[in-house]
Amino acid sequence: MATGTTQLQGRCVCNALRYSLHLSTSAPDSEELDARTTLCHCESCRRAFGSNYGLTTKVSVESFMYEPGSVQPKLYKQQDNGVTREFCEVCGAYICEYGEAAKERFRYVMWGTLDEPERVPPKGEFFCRDRPGWMPEIEGIFHKQEIKE
Ligand SMILES: [Zn+2]
């Protein structure tokens, strides 16, 4: 199989906000897409996701686009860490996030908003120092005590 582009679709809960990812494979003959899914146990993710960790897929900003006909996202920038999150103003679902340093280059897409999230399984965990005691480590992926670059 030659290197091509794979399109993944995603949307918010109410379907007003729809997007697509245009990802290449990481190598010829590979099924692995050029995207990096990670868990993040930091407090910002915990509060934003309302769960014990955030789960996002890092893609290049060029590969992410809202679909024609989709409503425009609302933006909220968290003041203490500079993270901006884009969300649906109708249902409130978060679609993606990015810090100031990543803004021009990357989007961290909320994994659960993808139609086929299993296409991009997790590769690592960040802020493991903040992991709750009852949450096991995922085997076979990288683990960092802090940073989410
Ligand atoms: Zn919505």
Ligand SMILES: [Zn+2]
């Ligand atoms: Zn985080």
